[in-house]
Amino acid sequence: MLWVENLTGGYGPVQVVQGLSFEVAAGEVVVILGANGSGKTTTLRTISGMIHGRGTVTFDGTSLLGKRPDQIVRMGIAHVPQGRGTITDLTVEENLRLGAYVRADREVEEDIEQWCAVFPRLGERRDQPAGSMSGGEQQMLAIARALMSKPKLLLLDEPSLGLAPLVTREVFEKLESINRETGAAVLVVEQNAGLALGISSRGYVLETGQIVAQGSSEELSTDEAVRQAYLGY
Amino acid sequence: MMVTALLAEEVSALTNFLQYTFLGLQKGAVYATIALALVIIFRVSGILNFAQGEMATFSTFITWAIWGDGRVPIWAALALSLVVSFALGASIERLVIRPVSKKAAGNPLPIVIATIGLYLAFSALAPAIWGTDAKRFPTLFGEGSLSLAGASISYQTLGTLAVLAVVVGLLFVLFQKTKIGLAMRGVASNAESASLVGVSVGSVLMLGWALSSAMGCMAGALTANVGLNGALMIAPLIYAFAAATLGGFDSPAGAVVGGLIVGLVAEYSADYLAEVPFTTITFIGEQLRIFPAFLLILVVLLVRPQGLFGKPQVTRV
């Protein structure tokens, strides 16, 4: 579904991503592991049209490069950025409603109810500004907001960043069930390999803008180098 | 004898006070409208539009030209002109502001200069096309007035305040009840996140400029009955800038309250402080009336650097 080949991209003259190739099939959960500064965020930003990239990026056969972020959202890709990107001045409900911005159907209200049920704490705080919530709650909101656009592919940038281990676990559990129930494919980039490999079927390892290893999640979690670098044992 | 004289004095003091208040509110409503226009653009894009006043003057000339000394009913002319101004604002965002912002890469100065370029172009365009003599422009709400405790309150004053109320009401509905309004608030708060949920930031900015331009057109039509020339909006823009600063540049409510306060303070001080130095020289122009208002704003800013209604930690320029 998402097909990336020989992707390069960066900021001005700085090439951060140097010739990546990977793919995500429909309904699949894929993880890209990488240390700080390895280019994970840059990769996702290139896919969602925030920065310009070169190479090939196609989604369901259509090229994404050169498209604006809003056009890419309309094609069915929702990006939960690093640091969550909730709109702190808007209420929880307004954030969710804005998540459905690209939709023209009449089921938006029902979907808001649905996600408030899936994430009960969002329902409790519907009318409060998103900025008043805790990090974990904002992460949930960011994910729910992305799902409001009914994406075929969900991009997640380090959802565990800055969250307590218990909360992180909860986030990943929700992701797993969301993938199961909505059928949306998930591409998650992480440093926290343990949980990410737990919910994914395949993974890639990114180092200084290049893919240095790939395989099924079981293979990766037993790989000596991956274990040392990302699992810490 | 004595008692009635005192009473009469008191009554006339009240009458004067009411009179000044009405005048101040009328002017304040115009400042508030322009301040709102400034704030809308500032909120969605962080840009201070120096050309706001001159664009409004140009729009008013368009209204005047369509009106053609009564050929077309003034309200019809104004409606048409509002549409033209709306389109003009949108085109300016698309053709000027967007390319400059793109190239400026986060540096605010080139955009400031582009709005100054617009300011220069628009300030010269109308007089160049239609001449520099002052044009006759109708009073939108007629010449009549009501009387209240001896003070007269003109239809124009009432109408101007009503227009402000309508503008505020429409903006409220737009921002709070519509999808595009929600998108505008989203862009104002976090443009990148808004684009990640599929909001076309460019379209939102275009809409912001279009709305502001139309509001300027409205404000111009409310003031041009004093005689329309190229300088129509120079002083009001300064007042509006002051109003937006007082209220908080990121707060539409602040713009309205700020506009009314600035209008009132300027009017009261011009009338009551006539004996105090600095205010006796009203003949050199409107600007000096604003001196007390400026002082008030400075004091407010020293206590609340973000203005009365603004959010703290303003880092945008």
Next chain:
Amino acid sequence: MTAAAAPSELPDTSSEVPTRPNRKALMIKTVLCVVGAVVLIQMPLLMDRSTTQRLTQVLAIAVAVLGLNLLTGFNGQISVGHSAFMGIGAYATAIMMARHESPFILTMMVAMVVAFAVGVVVGLPALRIRGVYLALVTLALAAMFPQLVVRFSGLTGGSTGITLEDTQQVTTPQPVNDLFKSLTGSRLLDNQYRYYLALVVAVVCFVLVRNLVKSRVGRALIAIRDNETPAEVLGVNVGAYKVATFGVSAMLAAIGGSLFVMNADQAVPSEFGIQVSIELLTAVVVGGVATFVGPAVGALALVYVSDLFPKEHPEYAPVLFGLTLIVLMIISPGGIVGLAKQGWARLVRSRSA
């Protein structure tokens, strides 16, 4: 090239193109400097009186723009009130020369002191107020200045201003004239003398500002512009630097105003209104924000831009000027100097390749 340097690192001069000191580039630069110096010195001897006067005006404005560039370009504080500081300089000189027959240089010194003091006072709110909010404070100053001049008409001559009588004007001093005559065989005309006087003052100001910006203090100013909080962490006293920069910037604008009066022989309030503040800001950016040559180029452009437009319809000149500004900002946000640097970088690259 633009003022938006990466905040993570502290560039010693954010404005310079990071080309390595390449011998050819150095040579071309030296040649350009020498040619520039010769042109600047020869100019008044080759040109007629009105051109010389106009060039002197350019020098005066360039110093004011230099001051605003220090504040806005290097320290990141936008001021729309510099017309008032220019006006303070202008009126200090006009009043002292017309009423007390003071020597010009003395009047300029007084102008500097007064403007520095006023600049510091106006800059004080900058400790708390930022961005557009601070811009209003400076705008208020610009709006008030002409009105204050008219209010104190006893001292300032009101709206008609002050005109220097023939005997009060700056003329070539006898010893200078004698020296010049012995060197060249001809008299040094008053307008030529004024040009050289302005040139010397301007060059001194430019050199001082350049040294200031390249010093540790300058790096602190730039650090504050790019991101205040880290600058504070680095131990920079942000408040003191900002206020002092305001003062110095105002002082430079006042010097510009003094020179302006020395050249024009008069001070009129309408020449120091908001419009002028806007022009100064325009000149900063048109020349090239946070560059050293920028202010001179910007001032030159400001004074001569009207000549570029067709004479048949002078009423359209501001329209064309406005459009030119917009187009320039689309092509090169770094102004004319930015444009030249792009060309220069290409030249150096192609030469050394």
